[in-house]
Amino acid sequence: MRDHRTTTALTIAAAALSLGLTACSGSGNGTGTKDEGKGSATQPSAPRTHADGTGTAGASGAAAGGTAARPAAENGRNSGSGTGGTRAGTGKSAAQAPACGAADVRVTAAKADETPTAHIVLTAKNTSGHACRLYQYPLIAFGDIHTAKDVPAVAKSNPGTPVVLQPGDPAYATVRVALGGAHEDTKAVNRFNVNLFAADGPAEGSVVVSAPAGGLAVDEAAARTGYWTYELRNGADEF
Known part of the structure; x- marks a missing residue:
C-alpha cells in the first residue's frame, strides 16, 4: 500500500515538471532563456527633434x-x-571674359557737382549679354579722333586689376576737363570720342559720347583721366 502511494506521488511530480519546462520553452528562444535582444531590435528607436524643428532617426x-x-x-x-x-x-x-569692345558698352558723361565745371564722370554700362573686361582707362579725344592727343591717365587712380562687368553692370572714371580758372585756354566741346583698351593695346573702334547739357569748356593741356573702377574712391579719384 505504501509503495502504490509513493509511485502515484512521483508520477504527479513528473507531470508538473514537464508542464513547467513546456511553458519555459514556449516563451524563450529554444535555450530556456528569454530573447531580450530580438525583442528590442524589432522596435524602432524614438525620433529625436532638434531645436530648429527638424527631426532625425533614432540610434x-x-x-x-x-x-x-x-x-x-x-x-x-x-x-x-x-x-x-x-x-x-x-x-x-x-x-x-573678353575685353569690352565699343559695341559692348554704353558710355555717358555727367558734370561733377561744382562751379565752374572742372570734372566730369564717365559711366560705362555693359549692354551686351555677356561679361567683359574694361582694361586700364578711357582713351579720350576732345577733338578729331585722328589728330587729337589722347588725354593722359592719372597713375594713382589705377585699381591694379581690370574691371569685369557682368551684363548691366557699370564702371566709372573721373575726368578732369579744366582747372576751373576764368582765363584758361578752353574750347567748347559738345561731343567727344572714347576708345577702349584690349589686353594688348588700344581696341578697334570708339564710342561717341555726348557732352552733358550745355557742353563742356575743355582745356586740353589740363585734361586728365582716371582709370575705370567699380565705384569712385575718395582720394584715388580726386585730381
Whole structure:
C-alpha cells in the first residue's frame, strides 16, 4: 500500500515538471532563456527633434540610414551646391571674359557737382549679354579722333586689376576737363570720342559720347583721366 502511494506521488511530480519546462520553452528562444535582444531590435528607436524643428532617426535608424537622415539643406552644403557653387561659377565666367569692345558698352558723361565745371564722370554700362573686361582707362579725344592727343591717365587712380562687368553692370572714371580758372585756354566741346583698351593695346573702334547739357569748356593741356573702377574712391579719384 505504501509503495502504490509513493509511485502515484512521483508520477504527479513528473507531470508538473514537464508542464513547467513546456511553458519555459514556449516563451524563450529554444535555450530556456528569454530573447531580450530580438525583442528590442524589432522596435524602432524614438525620433529625436532638434531645436530648429527638424527631426532625425533614432540610434538604430541612423545606423541603418546614414546620410539619408540628414536634413536636405545640410546635404546641399556638403555636396558643394548652393552659394559656394554659384560663386565659383561666377569667378570662372569672369576669368574667361573678353575685353569690352565699343559695341559692348554704353558710355555717358555727367558734370561733377561744382562751379565752374572742372570734372566730369564717365559711366560705362555693359549692354551686351555677356561679361567683359574694361582694361586700364578711357582713351579720350576732345577733338578729331585722328589728330587729337589722347588725354593722359592719372597713375594713382589705377585699381591694379581690370574691371569685369557682368551684363548691366557699370564702371566709372573721373575726368578732369579744366582747372576751373576764368582765363584758361578752353574750347567748347559738345561731343567727344572714347576708345577702349584690349589686353594688348588700344581696341578697334570708339564710342561717341555726348557732352552733358550745355557742353563742356575743355582745356586740353589740363585734361586728365582716371582709370575705370567699380565705384569712385575718395582720394584715388580726386585730381
